Structures are given as C-alpha cells and as structure tokens.
Amino acid sequence: xxxxxxxxxxxxxxxxxxxxxxxxxxxxxxxxxxxxxxxxxxxxxxxxxxxxxxxxxxxxxxxxxxxxxxxxxxxxxxxxxxxxxxxxxxxxxxxxxxxxxxxxxxxxxxxxxxxxxxxxxxxxxxxxxxxxxxxxxxxxxxxxxxxxxxxxxxxxxxxxxxxxxxxxxxxxxxxxxxxxxxxxxxxxxxxxxxxxxxxxxxxxxxxxxxxxxxxxxxxxxxxxxxxxxxxxxxxxxxxxxxxxxxxxxxxxxxxxxxxxxxxxxxxxxxxxxxxxxxxxxxxxxxxxxxxxxxxxxxx
Amino acid sequence: xxxxxxxxxxxxxxxxxxxxxxxxxxxxxxxxxxxxxxxxxxxxxxxxxxxxxxxxxxxxxxxxxxxxxxxxxxxxxxxxxxxxxxxxxxxxxxxxxxxxxxxxxxxxxxxxxxxxxxxxxxxxxxxxxxxxxxxxxxxxxxxxxxxxxxxxxxxxxxxxxxxxxxxxxxxxxxxxxxxxxxxxxxxxxxxxxxxxxxxxxxxxxxxxxxxxxxxxxxxxxxxxxxxxxxxxxxxxxxxxxxxxxxxxx
Numbered sequence: 018x019x020x021x022x023x024x025x026x027x028x029x030x031x032x033x034x035x036x037x038x039x040x041x042x043x044x045x046x047x048x049x050x051x052x053x054x055x056x057x058x059x060x061x062x063x064x065x066x067x068x069x070x071x072x073x074x075x076x077x078x079x080x081x082x083x084x085x086x087x088x089x090x091x092x093x094x095x096x097x098x099x100x101x102x103x104x105x106x107x108x109x110x111x112x113x114x115x116x117x118x119x120x121x122x123x124x125x126x127x128x129x130x131x132x133x134x135x136x137x138x139x140x141x142x143x144x145x146x147x148x149x150x151x152x153x154x155x156x157x158x159x160x161x162x163x164x165x166x167x168x169x170x171x172x173x174x175x176x177x178x179x180x181x182x183x184x185x186x187x188x189x190x191x192x193x194x195x196x197x198x199x200x201x202x203x204x205x206x207x208x209x210x211x212x213x214x215x216x217x218x219x220x221x222x223x224x225x226x227x228x229x230x231x232x233x234x235x236x237x238x239x240x241x242x243x244x245x246x247x248x249x250x251x252x253x254x255x256x257x258x259x260x261x262x263x264x265x266x267x268x269x270x271x272x273x274x275x276x277x278x279x280x281x282x283x284x285x286x287x288x289x290x291x292x293x294x295x296x297x298x299x300x301x302x303x304x305x306x307x308x309x310x311x312x313x314x315x316x
Numbered sequence: 317x318x319x320x321x322x323x324x325x326x327x328x329x330x331x332x333x334x335x336x337x338x339x340x341x342x343x344x345x346x347x348x349x350x351x352x353x354x355x356x357x358x359x360x361x362x363x364x365x366x367x368x369x370x371x372x373x374x375x376x377x378x379x380x381x382x383x384x385x386x387x388x389x390x391x392x393x394x395x396x397x398x399x400x401x402x403x404x405x406x407x408x409x410x411x412x413x414x415x416x417x418x419x420x421x422x423x424x425x426x427x428x429x430x431x432x433x434x435x436x437x438x439x440x441x442x443x444x445x446x447x448x449x450x451x452x453x454x455x456x457x458x459x460x461x462x463x464x465x466x467x468x469x470x471x472x473x474x475x476x477x478x479x480x481x482x483x484x485x486x487x488x489x490x491x492x493x494x495x496x497x498x499x500x501x502x503x504x505x506x507x508x509x510x511x512x513x514x515x516x517x518x519x520x521x522x523x524x525x526x527x528x529x530x531x532x533x534x535x536x537x538x539x540x541x542x543x544x545x546x547x548x549x550x551x552x553x554x555x556x557x558x559x560x561x562x563x564x565x
Contacts, residue, residue: 070405104401107399109337145337165407
C-alpha cells in the first residue's frame with residue numbers, strides 16, 4: 018500500500034482558452050490533513066473536482082488511493098467522502114433518514130447515530146432538512162461524507178459563511194477526523210483555517226502552487242520573507258528592522274547598546290507568519306486582479 | 317446486478333415516501349387531474365357523449381402531468397440544488413438512481429389511470445375499458461414518451477425558479493390543443509394541424525379507443541407511431557443534454 022493517499026504530477030486543466038490549473042504537483046500522505054489554500058479563482062475547486070472524479074483533466078497524472086479518478090470506478094467512490102462547496106438535499110427528508118439512505122449505498126458504513134453525534138447534530142436527527150440552518154446543513158454535509166466510513170475525505174471550503182463560533186466548532190469536528198485516522202484534503206481561502214487544521218499546506222495562485230510545506234515552516238522557507246527585529250531606543254522610540262540574518266543584526270545591535278550603556282527595551286525577533294507569506298504571495302499583482310477573478314465561476 | 321436493482325428499489329421507496337411529504341408536488345402531480353375529473357364530471361353529468369371524450373382526455377393529461385411535468389420539475393430541482401452532484405460522488409450507480417426516480421413517476425401515472433378508470437365505471441357511465449391490453453400499451457408508451465420529454469425539457473430550464481413558468485408554458489397549451497377537454501376532431505383546422513403533430517393528441521386517441529370506443533390497436537397504430545417518434549426524440553435529447561452539475565451563470 019502506497020504511503021500516499023493522493024499523488025498529483027503535472028496536473029493541468031483548461032476551459033477553452035482559459036487554463037485554470039497550470040501544472041500542479043503535490044502529494045498527500047495517509048493520515049494527514051493537507052490544505053490547499055488560495056484566493057477565489059485560484060484553481061482549488063477545479064483541482065479537487067478532478068481528484069473527486071467530477072472533471073476530466075487536460076494533462077498530468079493523478080492517483081487517488083491508487084485509482085485514476087477519471088475512470089470513475091465505484092470501488093474508489095466507496096472509499097472517499099466528499100463535502101462539496103454547495104450541495105442541497107431533498108427538502109422533505111429527515112436527517113436520520115438521509116443518513117440511513119446514504120449508508121445503504123456503501124459496502125461498509127458507519128453507525129448512523131454515531132455519525133450524528135460526531136458532527137453534533139444530536140437533537141436534530143428527526144428534523145426535516147428544510148428546517149436546518151446553514152451551519153446545521155453543513156454539518157449534515159459532513160455527516161453524509163462520513164457515513165460510508167471513507168479513508169479519504171475531501172472538504173471544499175467547509176466553513177465558508179460560518180460565524181467565528183461555528184467555525185471553531187467545525188474545526189473541532191474536522192480535527193477529530195485526524196483521531197479517526199482519516200486522510201483529509203481541505204481547500205480554503207481562510208488562512209487561519211489552514212493554520213488551525215492542516216499538517217501541510219500548499220498555497221495556490223493562478224493555477225500554480227507557489228509554495229508548500231508545514232504552516233510553521235512556510236514563513237522561513239520563502240527567501241523573500243524576512244525576520245523582523247523590533248526594540249525601543251534610548252529615547253523610547255520604536256525601531257523596526259527587517260533582516261535575512263537576525264544573528265548578525267542582533268550581535269551588532271546589542272554590542273552597540275552595551276557600549277552606550279543602554280538597554281534595548283522591548284526587543285523582539287519575529288519570523289514571518291503564514292499570513293505574511295500568504296499575503297505577500299497572493300497579493301503581489303494587485304487587488305484588481307483578485308477582484309475580477311472572484312467573478313470566475315470556479316473556486 | 318442484484319446490487320444495482322436493490323439500490324434502485326431503495327431509491328424508489330425513498331422517492332415514494334418523500335413524494336407524499338411534499339404538499340405542492342402531491343397536489344400538482346396527483347390531485348389536479350382528479351380535481352379536473354370531479355369538476356368536469358359534475359358539469360357534464362348526464363351528457364354521456366361529452367363524458368366519453370373527457371375521461372380519456374383527463375387520463376392522457378394525467379400521464380403527462382405525472383411524468384413530463386413531474387420529471388421536468390424534479391430533475392431541475394435535483395440538478396440545481398446539487399443533489400445529482402452529491403449522488404454522483406457516492407458509489408450509487410447512476411442507473412439505480414435514475415430508475416428509482418423514473419419508477420416513482422410511473423407509479424403515479426399508473427395510480428391515476430387506475431383511479432380514472434374506476435371513476436369512469438362507477439360515476440361517469442363509461443364502463444370498464446373495452447380493451448385492457450390496448451390501454452396498457454398506450455399508457456406504457458405515453459409514460460415512456462412523456463418521461464423522456466420531461467427529462468429532456470429539464471435541460472432547457474436555466475434555474476429552479478424558472479421551472480414553473482417553463483413547464484406551464486408547454487403543459488397548458490398542449491392540454492388545450494390536444495383535446496383534453498373537447499373532441500380534437502371538432503377543433504378549427506389550424507389547431508387540428510398542430511394537434512396532429514403533438515404526442516398527447518395521439519395518446520388521448522389511443523386511450524379513447526381502449527377505454528371508450530373499443531377500436532383495436534390496429535386502427536390506432538399510427539397514433540402509437542407518432543408517440544414512438546416523440547419517445548425516440550425525447551430519449552435522445554434527455555441523454556444528450558444530461559448534466560449532473562448545476563448550470564452556472
């Protein structure tokens with residue numbers, strides 16, 4: 018058994034003249050939560066929908082649990098769970114009925130009541146779907162994706178439109194998938210979400226991956242991002258200096274301060290956060306392009 | 317294969333259960349033809365000739381509303397709400413799912429024909445159908461034809477909000493022109509010309525032959541031919557334009 022749940026090499030997808038995905042490589046290890054992070058229109062949803070078997074690819078190699086998703090084999094669909102960005106359900110079905118019905122489609126399924134508890138829909142099991150709030154509907158989406166006890170779960174922007182409290186709760190639930198040993202491919206345009214959940218992140222922009230790695234390492238891995246050294250001088254004035262080499266700078270600063278008999282009040286050295294990296298990588302061509310790309314139908 | 321049929325059966329049972337929970341679907345697809353039957357039956361009470369026209373007419377309309385109208389609505393809803401896409405992501409075979417939905421419509425059509433047939437015998441003096449086999453053949457042909465046309469028509473509907481307007485723009489003129497409420501043979505020439513091209517006119521002719529007139533399937537073979545042509549056209553369009561995904565933009 019390969020240690021990778023997903024392997025993608027040179028993936029491309031063109032819609033007519035527009036190339037939404039322009040040569041993407043990444044792999045997702047088993048048991049890992051992998052985040053595809055990027056602004057709207059970056060190519061995240063196109064990439065994920067190719068992996069889910071909804072779309073054909075224009076070029077490249079893709080393997081999902083050892084299958085080519087383009088072949089649309091039932092055996093693969095029995096082993097994956099999909100939470101799409103926006104999907105409805107029959108309005109007049111009850112939560113428990115929907116889960117029992119979907120459970121019957123899978124060769125081995127989880128217990129309906131257990132899944133209801135896992136996503137926090139206790140007390141709503143007998144509610145009609147049309148009476149659920151947006152957040153409850155999203156939890157049912159997750160429950161339906163989990164009911165077939167999948168090894169690999171695709172979550173496409175699972176918390177878009179949530180208030181901060183609901184987002185925290187959803188993160189808790191998604192985090193619990195890790196304890197169940199599941200592999201998760203998550204797309205999001207929320208940086209905090211990738212930081213809170215993902216073991217590794219790929220930042221995608223204009224159909225290309227611009228950087229990938231663990232969230233904590235991404236800041237350091239990009240040469241263009243620098244360390245920030247801040248302190249107050251003798252006059253109490255805040256001084257900030259950027260550097261690629263904090264050791265040398267600190268040595269110079271502290272040596273000079275000692276020679277003057279001063280202290281460097283409030284001295285801090287900060288590494289660039291994922292947020293700094295993300296903003297730098299995704300915003301460099303100006304906000305105008307990002308705005309127009311949001312009109313694009315594809316996430 | 318057994319698995320495919322088991323899943324189709326489960327989907328069918330779910331569709332039946334949900335059908336009765338949805339009041340507007342139950343009304344428009346089910347009660348409306350029966351309401352028409354009751355109203356026209358009362359108005360035309362004692363006028364056997366008119367009743368003999370309206371009973372097969374309403375039977376034809378019932379076939380169209382339970383299949384064409386219901387499937388155009390349902391397929392648009394399922395597509396635009398993303399239910400089709402969700403199902404496509406599960407191991408449920410497409411054929412099982414579509415069979416479940418189709419047989420839900422077929423069940424409604426069969427129930428309606430049964431009720432109309434019994435009502436014709438018990439209340440409206442048309443008696444039992446003269447030729448049961450012919451009735452079965454025409455109901456089956458009508459169901460296949462209008463179910464295919466309903467799925468095909470759903471491809472033309474851009475979003476769920478527009479469904480009602482699109483469906484009624486077809487359904488209402490067709491039932492008026494095709495002689496649900498009067499003898500189509502007595503309509504003005506240009507209407508008769510249009511009616512002759514439409515499948516519902518020929519379905520009603522066939523049902524009339526089977527239920528009232530006792531004309532054999534042989535005499536109505538050309539009617540069956542027209543329905544078959546529409547069925548082939550409808551099936552080709554239904555398959556060709558089918559999409560699991562929402563229409564965007």
